[in-house]
Amino acid sequence: MLNGRTLTMGIETSCDETAVGIVADGRTVLANVISSQIDIHTAYGGVVPEIASRRHLESINDVIDRALREADCTLDDIDVIGVTYGPGLVGALLIGVATAKAISYARDIPLVAVNHMHGHIAANYLAYPELEPPFLGLVVSGGHTNIVRVTDYNACEIIGRTRDDAAGEAFDKVARVIGLGYPGGPKVDRAARQGNRDAIAFKRVYLESGSYDFSFSGLKTQVLNYLNTERQAGREIPVNDVAASFQEAVMEVIATKAVTAAKEFGDDLIAVSGGVAANSRLRELLTQMGGEAGIRVIWPEPVLCTDNGVMIACAAYYNWLKGECADRSLDAVPGLDF
């Protein structure tokens, strides 16, 4: 407790960010420290799990210390420790879980296991203090593309999911083949702003009627085929146009399905989160389509969209309020479902 407020620390190491956040009463950010490994993995064209695991171990305790300093508190003031236990890279997850369990044991602080995906949704609770379930959630990140009905804190029902590649994965792959490099999301977004999104007619993949699922692997093949054809014909690749047209084909489908789902389920609010929520075209499309349908679309600021510790702390706080604590046998679950 600090000044009568419950302090929750959130630890996140599921992929390539070593992150620790501290929140007061679940909703007020006191510290948000993120140590990104992106520069290291860029040389490899993507996240290398073994390297990520090694870096997490080297950074985690320092990131915790920095978060405590930023929040101007000590471990004595921490009432709850939350940690991401899945989904993610197993070697990366276990650094956070081992660290959180040891601190919880050493200091007799309750431990709460957090589903990374619930964390992404919780980012919106931090950005919008008045937000409460139920609402429609759209979680789009490097590893996930999901439309969910958020029925309660850390409880949701999956309406749609990707059947193959996640949106972020498709961005990384396309960015690589058109020479933009890693990470694909922001690089394609930037290139697309200089390009014509109607230049190349990539087919939109809506799957069967009424489905809210996604499939992006066919689109990736379309891009590869287009590039081969152009190269064989000796034409120069219009990188910005490819980026813009590909991005449009992804985002149009995501935005259309999210808004259609909100209409069908009677939700007047869509909360977007995950790394791809930072995409400028997705925001434009959702705002436009949502506006036409009378649906409000919200998203957190970019620092809360990418992986971070405060979203984990927020989700942990609500689990803790429900009395859902983990015991000392907590394990990492890399394939954890929503």
Place this chain on the structure above:
Amino acid sequence: MLVLAIETTGKNGSAALIDESNDPVMALSTGEMSHLTDIIELIDLCFQKAGRSKADLTHVAASVGPGSFTGLRIGVSVARALGQSLNLPCIAVPTLEAMMLGALDFLVTEGELRPVTHICTIINARRHQTYGAIWSVLTDYEHLDGNGEPGFLIRETVPQGQHMIEEIMEAIAGLQGTVVMTGDGVDAYRSLIADAVGRMQAEASVLPQSCGGFKPMGCSDRYPEVVEMPAEARYQRADAVARIAIGKAAAGDTVVYDKLLPDYMRKTEAEMKLEAGTLSNKIREAR
């Protein structure tokens, strides 16, 4: 002093507590590679068995590798976090050194010291690789203990590092006396070891009668006797880690939690490929 030692580099995880009496209390997991699930419970069991509390602790030690990358990271992470949250110094214990001490303890405590002159500690690193070392054991009559018993001098004959099993066997062929082989590398490379010893035998004229009471992997008169450590004493254990750690604690050989780091003994495959230029080729091909 009360030192907690954590060992999660091998198949079965363990924790141990040790104080100046030098008689560790240990909890050993029966689960295989269930380190993350078990480790806190094992630590707690040690406190219960020893009738001590977390508040009594003065140091936190971990077996830092080599070994299973995932396994050793769990132990090191837990040790770092305990050091951080309990404000205690940490101690890095080299895994192969702890295995050597564990083997020596076993050889001495089973009555007389077995006629062993060398301990070969090998951890399976796959594809004929080991993380290994060969230690020469000399009886030290210069420094007798309180009971007038001699101690041991240990020399690192083949230094701790990444060695091919063939290199290890070549080094053994140049030794004299009895070599006891220990660690999960024995299980992984048993037939390769036996083949190497067979070649030694083929070159030798007379076979000796016994192999020091252990299961022989092969003996000869020209080459050293090679025996394998019984399974019950073959693998990494926290009590041996604790015995090295208490010595380091007394000597002030400690680090702050943030400086307690794994000793993988091997770069990641991606780093090796990047350095060799093969990774960038692959990315170029993908383009």
